[in-house]
Amino acid sequence: MVLGKLLIGIKMNRIDIATLIGQQFSLLKIKEAWRNENNGIMVKCLCDCGQQWTGTLNAIKTLKTQSCGCRWDIVRERGGLG
Numbered sequence: 001m002v003l004g005k006l007l008i009g010i011k012m013n014r015i016d017i018a019t020l021i022g023q024q025f026s027l028l029k030i031k032e033a034w035r036n037e038n039n040g041i042m043v044k045c046l047c048d049c050g051q052q053w054t055g056t057l058n059a060i061k062t063l064k065t066q067s068c069g070c071r072w073d074i075v076r077e078r079g080g081l082g
């Protein structure tokens with residue numbers, strides 16, 4: 001698992017962040033994107049309900065997060081949120 005995450009991280013380095021802007025993942029549409037200190041990509045999204053959500057690109061790409069929190073019913077995967 002850890003190795004897999006590292007490999008994903010390396011791949012993400014090659015993503016042009018600008019191309020992420022405007023992409024839609026479930027209810028979240030990316031408005032801003034930037035790299036964090038761990039070489040992950042952070043995104044600020046606008047949810048379908050009008051609220052903003054900030055988190056990792058990985059979370060929305062893997063559909064672990066599909067809304068700002070207003071629609072937990074559509075989240076299929078459990079776990080990860082303490």
Ligand SMILES: [Zn+2]
Binds near residue numbers: 047051067068069071
């Ligand atoms: Zn929402």
